[in-house]
Amino acid sequence: MHIAYFPELALLFADIRFPQDQSPNNASIHLTWRPPHGEAKELDVPLLPDTTSLERIEVTMHSSPTSAYKMGETHNKWLSTCLGYDTVLAYLGENERPVLMSTHQKSNQPQIQQGGGWLSSITSKLPTSLGTIISGDTEPDDKITFADCAPFLVVNEASLHDVSRRLPESEEMDISKFRPNIIVSGAESCWEEDYWSELQTSSGVKLHLVQNCVRCVSLNIDYATGKPGEGESGKVLKKLQSDRRVDKGSKYSPVFGRYAFLGKGDEGKSLAVGDEVTITKRNAERTTFDWPGISSTPLPTAS
Incomplete structure (x- = not known):
């Protein structure tokens, strides 16, 4: 289920609760249903449920x-x-999904090697440990979980400010509507992330930024009501379409953020809010989104 088709999902909130010993075996996902009218409802779901008696789907x-x-x-x-x-409610367990988009830069994509000092820092929305998300390099047979298209979505805080600039002065764009798990602050300009190819943190973690994230009507959802937003905040997608349709692979959808994969050998390393980040590689040209069926790349037909 995707919020673009089921906007009422915006009323469902989740957070992970660990016991005092921090053991994931006894941790739970705490779900809260917060309707605009009526009482909230709560439910705890095991983080690592026993699958012995569960039906496979x-x-x-x-x-x-x-x-x-x-x-x-x-x-x-x-x-x-x-x-x-x-x-x-489906539990993924040990299973994985195949990545259908390109995760290697095309051989004809020029890249600019960057050197020098720290550019910016990570602000929020980070997983505790990268090693629990994905294991290894960006190979053609990459696997992902129930994440949309990649395990990481990197955004530039300066670009968020540019989106807010399009709204009335009393309103700011809610960053959670873009669903990032890594937010980089301190970039020199908005939208420069379109060309970011590789990031490296002060702890040595490398992230390969392989594709743009093209956006849909989920940006217009009012999280307080679970319905399409009213007023200017319900027109964010249209506002971005005026100048952010910059990906040839999805020419009608605006771009905000970059899909990323963990670098080889960085399993188990951690990121933290405030870590410094260097842009170590930039693309000379924008990448082209090519996930079949949700880009201009068609799904393969049965022979």
Whole structure:
């Protein structure tokens, strides 16, 4: 389920709660349903559920299939009651989805090697440990979880300010609507991230930025009501379409942010808010989004 098609998902909030010993085996995902009218509802879901008795199901996201586990009746019924229609909560477990877009730079894509000092720093929205997200280099057979197209989405805080500039003075764009897990502050200009190819943190972690993130109507959702927004905040997608349709692979969709993968050998390393970041490589040209079915690249046809 994607919020662009089911905007009421904006009323569902989740946070991970660890026990005192920080053991993930006893941790839980705390779900809170916050409707605009009526009382909130809460539910705890095991972070690492026992899958022995769970039914296996098949899940396909953006034409990328995987196996998963159907959580128990308690969880499914709770979600169905909140949303108002039958819903299944699926646990990915040890399974993975294939990445269908290019994760290597094309051989004809010129790159500029960067040197010198620190450019900027990480501000927020970071996972605790990169090693729990993905293991290794950006190979053609990369795998991902239930993340959209890549394990990391890197955005430039200066670009967020440019989006807010398009709204009335009393309004600011909510960064969570762009769903980043890495926000870089201190960049010299907005939208320069379009050309970022590789980042390196002060702790030595490398991130390969391989594709643009093209945007949809999810930007217009009002998180307070779970419905399409009213007023200027409900027109953010249209405002960005005026000058941010810069990816030839999705010419009608504006770009905000870059999909990224962890560098080889960086499994288990950590990032933290405030880490300094260097842009170590830049592309001379913008990359072209090519995930089949959600870009101009067609899905393969059966022979």
